[in-house]
Amino acid sequence: MPRPELLETFDNPYAGRDYEVHMDCSEFTSLCPLGGIEGDAEELALLKGGAPDFGTIRITYIPAAKCIELKSLKLYLWSYRNDGIFYERAVNRILDDLVATSKPKWMRVIGDFNVRGGVKSVITAVHGKPPATK
Amino acid sequence: MPRPELLETFDNPYAGRDYEVHMDCSEFTSLCPLGGIEGDAEELALLKGGAPDFGTIRITYIPAAKCIELKSLKLYLWSYRNDGIFYERAVNRILDDLVATSKPKWMRVIGDFNVRGGVKSVITAVHGKPPATK
Amino acid sequence: MPRPELLETFDNPYAGRDYEVHMDCSEFTSLCPLGGIEGDAEELALLKGGAPDFGTIRITYIPAAKCIELKSLKLYLWSYRNDGIFYERAVNRILDDLVATSKPKWMRVIGDFNVRGGVKSVITAVHGKPPATK
Amino acid sequence: MPRPELLETFDNPYAGRDYEVHMDCSEFTSLCPLGGIEGDAEELALLKGGAPDFGTIRITYIPAAKCIELKSLKLYLWSYRNDGIFYERAVNRILDDLVATSKPKWMRVIGDFNVRGGVKSVITAVHGKPPATK
Amino acid sequence: MPRPELLETFDNPYAGRDYEVHMDCSEFTSLCPLGGIEGDAEELALLKGGAPDFGTIRITYIPAAKCIELKSLKLYLWSYRNDGIFYERAVNRILDDLVATSKPKWMRVIGDFNVRGGVKSVITAVHGKPPATK
Amino acid sequence: MPRPELLETFDNPYAGRDYEVHMDCSEFTSLCPLGGIEGDAEELALLKGGAPDFGTIRITYIPAAKCIELKSLKLYLWSYRNDGIFYERAVNRILDDLVATSKPKWMRVIGDFNVRGGVKSVITAVHGKPPATK
Amino acid sequence: MPRPELLETFDNPYAGRDYEVHMDCSEFTSLCPLGGIEGDAEELALLKGGAPDFGTIRITYIPAAKCIELKSLKLYLWSYRNDGIFYERAVNRILDDLVATSKPKWMRVIGDFNVRGGVKSVITAVHGKPPATK
Amino acid sequence: MPRPELLETFDNPYAGRDYEVHMDCSEFTSLCPLGGIEGDAEELALLKGGAPDFGTIRITYIPAAKCIELKSLKLYLWSYRNDGIFYERAVNRILDDLVATSKPKWMRVIGDFNVRGGVKSVITAVHGKPPATK
Amino acid sequence: MPRPELLETFDNPYAGRDYEVHMDCSEFTSLCPLGGIEGDAEELALLKGGAPDFGTIRITYIPAAKCIELKSLKLYLWSYRNDGIFYERAVNRILDDLVATSKPKWMRVIGDFNVRGGVKSVITAVHGKPPATK
């Protein structure tokens, strides 16, 4: 169950300048939704042999008043560990939660998932206009 | 024989935001057309020693109302396994079938084929205008 | 909680010849033991911010009468997902469980764990004498 | 259906010296056996969504009187394309067929298969004693 | 002696859509011109110890009515094998010959040559305007 | 304690032309701030087991009248060695100090930090408008 | 100043079996000795522009009764951070300290240091006889 | 002592078309200037232990009437071998000499130098406007 | 037509010590034999579209009284350029010619050929006993 309440921020120490923060979180894991039903899937999955999903979440943003605290980000991503969720929903959900908490000038979230059955999936979602200096 | 009727879609879970989905299908295989004649080539080919083709199909799209269901995509690509088809036709055919089924805002299909006789071929076909945020 | 009862075997289809089977399971994950106490650590860990562990389990063996069934191996390794356990214990425990179930002529288990705090750990445990042909 | 009758040999052009021939066939593909039943699996598999297997077959041998003809080897490996067979059986079967046809002084066959569900499998089978010069 | 008469084309199977074809021919070889004189250099060169040139020819084009037939392209490139020619001339000559034969909407030829005396050379020539979708 | 007074410059030897200088300093190290308090952290950290940070500082600039002297840059970066500082502050501080000392036409500083707890951070800050020729 | 008193051990959880533990500590840093004099070099070095040394310490051992506690190892290696010491002495000193603390059946320490002036240095020291199973 | 008189050109064999020539000269070496004094540094340097500099010079240009002769370029770059010169000056000097000799439509020279004291330097200088087709 | 008379040697400058010389010749090319018939294949091949072969010849030896002269080795390998020859024969022939010319204490020749139809071939032939110090 994603827990956005775990996310914390700190005051941007250089608010007078637009700069970019990038974080690669290479140890994201969640569970496949079972029978198309998302939610707490652990017990069902273990019985049926569904495979956990693994991937890297790549976050890039230009902070406004707030920066995302690194340790709280890890805890938040960890809260997907035993959750059954589709790739598309996970990436958009993470973007929504991070935007709501840190209100950045621009943010992009990429979910770069491991190969499943010979297919690698990468989902990219963006909030706000890309800055002129990109 | 390509079987587009195997393709399935599901409702885009974040239809309010343009986001990008990328899928690398690294285990695509088909057969060389024999004597310039495309179609079911297995029996002929086995007798004459024609080589199967291998490659990666890279699909990128911005979903509108529908997303492409991953397992059905694998089944659809699998239906090329015993089909004799030119690279150029295969890539454009896959793009046509995926567009017809999922009606995306934008889609690109790249066929990245293994070396044959010292030559590597890559075919790229696009449907729609590239989004402003690309 | 490791569940060795999930492991299944099938009859070695070529029992008359010594041959080698190698399996790389790159998506192993468990939890750090908390305060030196191993066991079901999820609730505690989530509160305290302990980091999950990730790694690759590399298994090599020479089958005797039985081979290890691949899907059951995945389920068994998955049962470490929410367990707090030290690296050294995990690798030796996996070796013990696999040996008890499949009684191989020789087996080696390597736990190749991701970097933690700038340190990468690799644990190697072996059962039986290495075959003459190694 | 593996067809060893496709294999051809030619006279070793340097029979007076022990030398080594190595061939990497990176485009091997077969089908998963369905419900544990090996055989011609195409129709069943297509209905049920079973995934084809892909891998590299690595063959090393010291020829005696005969060398394996390269094109016939490709045709032989191609005959596994629509066959449902376990990894362990495939590698040992290929070794048996090649040994029966070419009677080498020593031969090793390695099946190095693509990741399936996060697990990579490598099977190694050897015929004869490794040469002193290895 | 370059032999453009070896080049063949086939009708573009998807003429209604602009798409891109890329071919990497990694086994191009020609001879150094001797004493600044281009032409059939084999006999002279063998006597004087001039080194053959090796490289990769990378061709990218958007077909109009015709596509370049792959096998005929290999034969055409092979016709440089015993020809003494400068890098700059070879790349522009290949572009001219391919444009004359296939009349593409746009074409780029890159000659990416192996290191000679510690220097690597790459020559790039383009015909037509780059397409808007590039 | 960062010591910008260590930075030295020399007269730009080609002031009549805009050109770009790039420097990758791959051996940057500082300390984690303790309890959110930045400053001289060595004694506290050693007692509590906080981990030092490591990374690469990538500096790119277009010199105006002055170039940054390489050895003095190393000394300046070295002055962070026993300092507790956040990533965001370190990168912006380095940019400020370099701009103040060398007054470049344009400058970018990237802090590319090693993985910490499975997360890699990259911070990018820019001074001035990117040049037209970029 | 190296502080071996920081090293801690825990009871080997599988003392009945010889197994191997490998740890790569990629963020080792110390200082160059100044004027051939080893010791606390920070103040002197900063004045004279001596460069810090960086490298990876690779430790492999077969535990007897005790295993080395990972966090204490990091603290111990960290205690070299502001110490001026030669490569040869550092590696042998680390081996001595680890052997004295953990009394392993066999241990090897490799110091793999970054390039200095175009030269890369690797120092390898071993305690005890390599095990028969190596 | 750089000797631009060694540079030779030949007539552009395809002057009717703008095309690009790229040359990577990976074996450039010069000497550090001593005490900030540039010039013939060999004798002094050998006595004082200054380190030679190594790097790759990457040249890209669009020829007008003349192309740069490859062998003469190597001789010219070789004339820096025993010369003490700063990176910034070397790259701009090479650009000036090549432009004066070959009068290209556009030219870029990149000096990509080896790590010195943990810092890698890359200097980029350009002559003329980048072509529209870049 | 291989021309061993092109090979030259020079006196071993350190005949009192056994040392090893290794040469990687990465630009070997010959032609496929046509219809199983080896010999001068150029004219026939060009008509029928047979592909040239490319590969690397790796030579390692311990010189006795003579060393192989590098330029003459290149000329000798170049004499295979327009010759139709099987891989197995080429490697053994090269070994025979080099042994006859230079009479080394030990020599190994490896032919590491490019992929053909998805198969990579590596042929290894050895003359003499491997030295004790290998």
Added chain:
Amino acid sequence: MPRPELLETFDNPYAGRDYEVHMDCSEFTSLCPLGGIEGDAEELALLKGGAPDFGTIRITYIPAAKCIELKSLKLYLWSYRNDGIFYERAVNRILDDLVATSKPKWMRVIGDFNVRGGVKSVITAVHGKPPATK
């Protein structure tokens, strides 16, 4: 002109234990001998366009009473910079000079030279018996 008198040693700080020191000197350069004549070749070579040689010298040894001082080793290797010398002689000469100066228990010198005319050369020379623990 090689100048072994530049080599310096220091007392082995751990003489009671056999340990191994490895040094990779990646920036070795010398000149080709001209017309088979070794010696000071700079002037002649510059006139005739002979190419300098580049490579890496890899030194591994087990010190007895003395260790090789790193800076003096660089100076010594630098003394080959303007010397015309064959690969075989250079490697054996370096081994002789290092053995005479440091009297190691065992030493190996490898000269790993850059590609020249499509050929890469590696020369390996050893002094003394390899240690039992290798």
